[in-house]
Amino acid sequence: MELLHTIVSHYNHWIIIFLMVSGLYIVVARGNMVKKLVGLGLFQTSVYLLYLSPGKILGGTPPILSPDFTVYSNPLPHVLILTAIVVGVATLALGLALVVRINEAFGSIEEDEIFGGDEDE
Amino acid sequence: MALGGGTMTGEALIIIALLVPTIGAGLIWLTAWNPNVREATTLVTAGTLFAIVVAILGRVLNGEDLATGTWPIAPGLELGFRVEPLGMLFACVASGLWIVNSIYSIGYMRGNKEPRQTQFYMCFAIALASTIGIAFAANLFTLFLFYEVLTLSTYPLVTHKGDENAKAGGRVYLLVLLGTSTVLLLPAIIATALIAGTLDFMPGGILTGKADKATLMILLAMFMFGIGKAALMPFHRWLPAAMVAPTPVSALLHAVAVVKAGVFTVTKVVLYIFGIELLASTGANEWLIWVAAASLLLGSLVAMTKDNLKARLAYSTVSQLAYVVLGAALATSWGVIGGAMHIAMHAFGKITLFFCAGAIYTAAHKTEVSELSGLGRTMPFTFAAFLIGALSIIGLPPFGGLWSKWYLALGALQAGQIVIVAVLMISSLLNIAYLLPIPIKAFFGQASGRKSSGIKEAPLPCLIAIGLTSLGCLILFFFPDGILNLLSRIQVQ
Amino acid sequence: MISEHLPALQVVVPLLGAVVCAFFTRGDRAWFVALVVSLAMPFIAFGLLLKVLHGGPISYALGGWAPPFGIEYRVDILNAYVLVLVSVIGAVIMPYAKRSVEHEIEADKQAWFYTIYLLCLCGLLGIAITGDAFNAFVFMEVSSLATYALIAMGRDRRALLAAYQYLIMGTIGATFYVIGVGLLYSMTGTLNLADMANRIAGIENSRAVLAALAFLTVGISLKLALFPLHVWLPNAYAYAPSMATVFLSATATKVAVYLLLRYFFTVFGVTVIYADLPISEIFLLLSLAAMFGASIVAVFQQNVKRMLAYSSVAQIGYITLGIAIANKTGLTGGIVHLFNHALMKAALFMAIGAIFYRIGSVKIDDLAGIGKRMPMTAGAFVVAGLSLIGVPGTVGFISKWYLGLGAFQQGWWWLVMLIVLSSVISIIYVGRVVEVIWFRDVAPASRRAKDPPLSMLLPMLLLTAATIYFGFDTVLTAGIAELAAEWLLAGVR
Incomplete structure (x- = not known):
């Protein structure tokens, strides 16, 4: 019973782990370069949640000083993740740009087709 | 002594001795525009170097301890120079013969209209600078650095001709010398540094009480085969391969500087890294005696089969180098003195023989022993000198070669190795068998083919050089005391 | 201010x-x-x-x-x-x-x-x-x-x-x-x-x-x-x-x-x-895997840039080996190799970049004989390559010396041997390129190649010279690395 309680009360972690693993799985298992990027995005998003969820404090309010409240949520994770989101968007944009160029150069975005062609010399 | 050496510090003298040939190489490059000036520069550089070495010799004979400060590089590694009797002898022989060899080179290179002479003289000067560095190195690390520079600076000399043959020879030369030194010698040095905590050459060695017999034997093997320049069989292949070089190179480098750098290093390692006391007491040297003896006999046997004159001389060198290694391997005081003395004695004898081979090539364009029949009557001076060199190598009076073999035999007796004395005897007989027929046939044989009327003696500079070195063989017989005096200062303990 | x-x-x-x-x-x-x-x-x-x-x-x-x-x-x-x-x-x-x-x-x-x-x-x-x-x-x-x-x-x-x-x-x-x-x-x-x-x-x-x-x-x-x-x-x-x-x-x-x-x-x-935690053991295994695995793969590369890239993986192995050795000397070796490897690898990639600039290829076969056309560039490649191998007198040796000494202080003799052994593999892949660029006949593609303009040549030569200079003067590199290692291990936070 207690175990169940522990598992359920940490539901946020389970969600994070699920997203993380499925993101990584997509990156590894898919040969389509765009899908790989989607997986990568999912993987990164799970980390945003990892930061944000412990920042919320039960009963806490937004951190605006007021005599009525004594418990505040931690604002720092939000700031950090704002940065991380920007980084993630930039990565995704660069990745997609590369995929476009790869498509122009090789006529395909499937890894097995490209690498099957001219692997090494 | 000479050159106002009396006022200079020992440190300054050593550094100048290293710098003179280095700067000389630069000056040779700068004076490339005029061959006469360039050759004069070479001679002046060689003369200056010899004068400085003699000045250092004077200090050493006065009992002075000449050393430079050390330059630390990493824990246990440092650069430093120290003059001890063995290195002194080596430096004297190399720098003295450089003068003679330069005179000879002028005649040879011009006589054969060789290309790229500036590069030739420059590399020679650098090779000599590294030889001096080897001779005066105070520790194994310093010695190793100059050892490698010597290999690299002589490579362009070996491949001087630039044809396929020269390149193939040069490949073997580089491969064997660099290969042995990096795969065996360097790890041996590293292991020594780790075991002993130092690499300094110390009288009595630095390994006493720090390693067991098995370790010592492995280390000794790594050193002896790693010092490829000593041409101990089976790592002797580079020496015949290097005979593609012009004869002055074979003469000074492959009879004196390079090969002697090898056996010199062998002797130094035995004396100052292991210590003969340690080797004799553990018996770790036993196997080396037999390997050296085998190399000694096999070299001579192979030499007998060679018809190419320079190849025969090269295998003779392989065999003679084994004498020096043998001297060190005996690990007795007389053995070491005999071996060290052989560095000088063999140098004079063998350089004479090579000079003669070069003179024959220059004058008559003959390279094979079988072609020389009857040539002695047109080139009497050259073949007379050849005879002198051959007798000195064989070890017959009245020539210097006698003494080194005498002391080696004493050393063998001292070590209780009667068999080795027999080996030395047999080897001398073999020497007779492959060296003496050459001048005999030249003087008394039938001239082959049509009368070669156009042939006369080689250019004058060559003859002067030949005369000087054969005279050296003679003088060394009557006055070996100088060398003995120097070598008796070697501290064994 | x-x-x-x-x-x-x-x-x-x-x-x-x-x-x-x-x-x-x-x-x-x-x-x-x-x-x-x-x-x-x-x-x-x-x-x-x-x-x-x-x-x-x-x-x-x-x-x-x-x-x-x-x-x-x-x-x-x-x-x-x-x-x-x-x-x-x-x-x-x-x-x-x-x-x-x-x-x-x-x-x-x-x-x-x-x-x-x-x-x-x-x-x-x-x-x-x-x-x-x-x-x-x-x-x-x-x-x-x-x-x-x-x-x-x-x-x-x-x-x-x-x-x-x-x-x-x-x-x-x-x-x-x-x-x-x-x-x-x-x-x-x-x-x-x-x-x-x-x-x-x-x-x-x-x-x-x-x-x-x-x-x-x-x-x-x-x-x-x-x-x-x-x-x-x-x-x-x-x-x-x-x-x-x-x-x-x-x-x-x-x-x-x-x-x-x-x-x-x-x-x-x-x-x-x-x-x-077993971090030391894990890093030891991975470092060794890198040193040997990547080096062996490097031997078989046809693209020289790729070969150097694999060599980088191997060299990173040396750096992490410093972490695995877990004492001051070893860590110093790892940290100093950060700097030393940067110098030599930058020089090598610059040389290969200069060759690409001239002949438009980095395939090993196209580089044949380039040494005769681009002697400075090919020379820089050789010197930096020697450093990669870890020949004494170059920065590569300093790093490996510290690593070896650190391993020895831990009593890991086998690791010292493995470091030496892995260097032998690097001799193979560096030697292979050196052989092609210096000893082969000039490839048709590079007939008219020559050394790159000064703006490319000077930085390359500067770094190459630095690989030699810091092989002797280690005050700045190893000195600071040692301070850093000491500071890290002291656990000052």
């Missing part, structure tokens, strides 16, 4: 420089801006290093927000050393870059190339200088994104694939890093590394902290290309523009190693790393 703000300037100047560059359309003007910025960086870095050596660590509160709440730039002996390394390499390659970039990048993209390069420089310097865990992530991504773009600008279409592959793996690595930081943050409530180190005391062995350590190690190891997480590196280095390869090989992985050292020793501490 201005010297107080040196830490900020170190990062802000290249950032602003990048912005300025972006406004230019002409490559040569952007190059000039990048040149000025890059040349200024070493002055700032050396200024910081001197300050640290004299006055101890510098703490700089960015924007005036006091740590631990604001972002702190913290400069100590270790990262001052890394800053010097990165900025010096950045400065030396800029003169080289001009011709190389003009040759390899289309005219309308050159200004962008320099913009991205400056961003990359900014990112790398930022990682090294910041004392804030999350800030380090941001800089890591700045440098990584710039790196992906730099690689993608290579002329070969496979450069795009290499960039994409690296983007995927690099992002996974960076995300792992953030996960680690996130876990640490949730445990300690701080992002300031020094503060984190204090608060972690007592909870080092909690599961979350250990998980954080695992994520951080894997994430950073991806960035530093620790075997077997190196798969992105060979293609990335092989197909990137020459100038980018030079810069990245010399700096990017080194900065990642620095970050790993920072977390291991200053945040988690020596006890956690060496006593509680």
